[in-house]
Amino acid sequence: MIGIAESNSGVMEKTIEKFNTKQIEFLLASFSDLNGTLRAKLVPANRLASVCESGAGFAGFAVGSLGHGPSDPDILCIPDLRSMTVLPWQNNIAWFAGTLTEDGSAWSYCPRTILLNVxxxxxxxxxxxxxxxxxxxxxxxxxxxxxxxxxxxxxxxxxxxxxxxxxxxxxxxxxxxxxxxxxxxxxxxxxxxxxxxxxxxxxxxxxxxxxxxxxxxxxxxxxxxxxxxxxxxxxxxxxxxxxxxxxxxxxxxxxxxxxxxxxxxxxxxxxxxxxxxxxxxxxxxxxxxxxxxxxxxxxxxxxxxxxxxxxxxxxxxxxxxxxxxxxxxxxxxxxxxxxxxxxxxxxxxxxxxxxxxxxxxxxxxxxxxxxxxxxxxxxxxxxxxxxxxxxxxxLKEAITALEEDEVIISALGESFMNTYIIRKKEEWAEYHDYISQWEIDKYLKGN
Incomplete structure (x- = not known):
């Protein structure tokens, strides 16, 4: 991946040295989905170099809102070695924040990539x-x-x-x-x-x-x-x-x-x-x-x-x-x-x-x-x-304001923002269609 690959090449030897010193056995190649939930694959430590080169593969449609359908190829997570974080409560595992790619270029639906772009x-x-x-x-x-x-x-x-x-x-x-x-x-x-x-x-x-x-x-x-x-x-x-x-x-x-x-x-x-x-x-x-x-x-x-x-x-x-x-x-x-x-x-x-x-x-x-x-x-x-x-x-009012803000949509990427807006509209509709206990208590017998 552009940028991440270059930074990884500069710190790969030091990271391997840290792995050996800290006796790291596994790494979590992790990325953030649209909602901020971390998704990850567990990778043996001896596969660090290969996963940084070719990425850990994910079915993008399976994690939702990544611009993928079930027939699309894998989305690839490239760990950013600068983000190495050893789990304090399980110190044989290192977590890495990753960025997503499909064909070697930055993936417009990756939240971390969106931040990197800005x-x-x-x-x-x-x-x-x-x-x-x-x-x-x-x-x-x-x-x-x-x-x-x-x-x-x-x-x-x-x-x-x-x-x-x-x-x-x-x-x-x-x-x-x-x-x-x-x-x-x-x-x-x-x-x-x-x-x-x-x-x-x-x-x-x-x-x-x-x-x-x-x-x-x-x-x-x-x-x-x-x-x-x-x-x-x-x-x-x-x-x-x-x-x-x-x-x-x-x-x-x-x-x-x-x-x-x-x-x-x-x-x-x-x-x-x-x-x-x-x-x-x-x-x-x-x-x-x-x-x-x-x-x-x-x-x-x-x-x-x-x-x-x-x-x-x-x-x-x-x-x-x-x-x-x-x-x-x-x-x-x-x-x-x-x-x-x-x-x-x-x-x-x-x-x-x-x-x-x-x-x-x-x-x-x-x-x-x-x-x-x-x-x-x-x-x-x-x-x-x-x-x-x-x-x-x-949320409905906020999404309407977002739809009308060309500066923000352009800055975060039009294709991603269109998907984000669609997902949030669906969330609002799901909420609106749900009959809460409060409504039952207040209206069912009184009306």
């Missing part, structure tokens, strides 16, 4: 994006009847955020997870009990956007695997409980060039420590916010998080205004510190590669067009309460 555009303009994500998740348990509840029976506080007692009751899981992440070199900064009962967040160092997306993907797999080992369920579902705060996945980001943070400006007259380039990037995010939502909030359930009016703790911590502010957690874009911004709409269901790609693409458009974040769409201001400048309230 990164290449940024690189030609002299920019490299660095990101840090804050994934939130619930630890749950399931009884013999399939009922789901918070795994910690004592975690019942109305405002449980940062609750030390609840944090320490889960110290085995959290400390093991942190040790694993540090073993991988991710440099965890802190962990906390989040705003909902049974909810946690781990913060770790930022990295280049591709490495962060790879780590984000592996993080979700690792947390779920750890939970399964303990007969628990870990979920990143945006809104698993109607009365509790949902799972966000805030992304902190900045653009760099020549080793310099191009978002940083200590002389910013607005007092945010942000450069004009950074403000233009925000302008792009605001202009394309409705379309972006269809990617970063990709499920029916996502919109029950960002449109929630209240939770038992008193706040949803999810934005719904298309607006930015300083260190203000109610805004879509927060500026928590000089030289970086935080995008707060993204949720735990997002595909890490597509989410990063669409955010970068929108920001680059803001820079190219010098979009003023105070007035990105002919009237909106950073404190607007106009309903026209709210985030979408449903």
């Amino acid at each position: 990164m290449e555009k940024a690189k030609k303009l002299g920019y490299e994006m660095y990101t840090g994500v804050e994934p939130e998740f619930f630890l749950l348990k399931e009884d013999e009847r399939g009922n789901i509840s918070i795994s910690d029976d004592k975690d019942v506080c109305a405002k449980p955020c940062y609750q030390q007692q609840a944090l320490m009751r889960n110290i085995d899981f959290l400390s093991t997870l942190i040790n694993y992440m540090n073993e991988l070199g991710w440099s965890v900064t802190q962990a906390d009990h989040e705003d909902a009962n049974g909810q946690f967040e781990i913060n770790f160092d930022f990295a280049d956007v591709l490495s962060s997306a790879d780590r984000h993907s592996f993080f979700k797999y690792m947390v779920r695997s750890m939970a399964e080992e303990r007969n628990l369920v870990a979920t990143f579902m945006p809104k698993p409980f109607s009365h509790l705060t949902g799972n966000g996945c805030h992304m902190h980001l900045s653009l760099w060039g020549g080793g310099t943070n191009l978002f940083e400006n200590p002389f910013d007259q607005k007092g945010n420590g942000l450069s004009q380039l950074g403000y233009y990037f925000i302008g792009g995010l605001l202009r394309h916010a409705k379309a972006i939502s269809a990617i970063v909030c990709p499920t029916v359930n996502s919109y029950k998080r960002i449109t929630a009016t209240a939770t038992s703790s008193g706040a949803t911590w999810a934005p719904n205004d298309i607006a930015y502010g300083g260190n203000n957690r109610t805004k879509l874009i927060r500026i928590p510190d000089s030289g970086r911004i935080e995008f707060r709409a993204m949720d735990g269901a997002c595909n890490p590669y597509l989410a990063a790609a669409v955010i970068l693409a929108a920001g680059l458009d803001g820079i190219e067009k010098e979009i003023d974040p105070e007035n990105p769409s002919g009237g909106m201001t950073s404190s607007s309460n106009n309903n026209d400048y709210k985030l979408p309230t449903t």
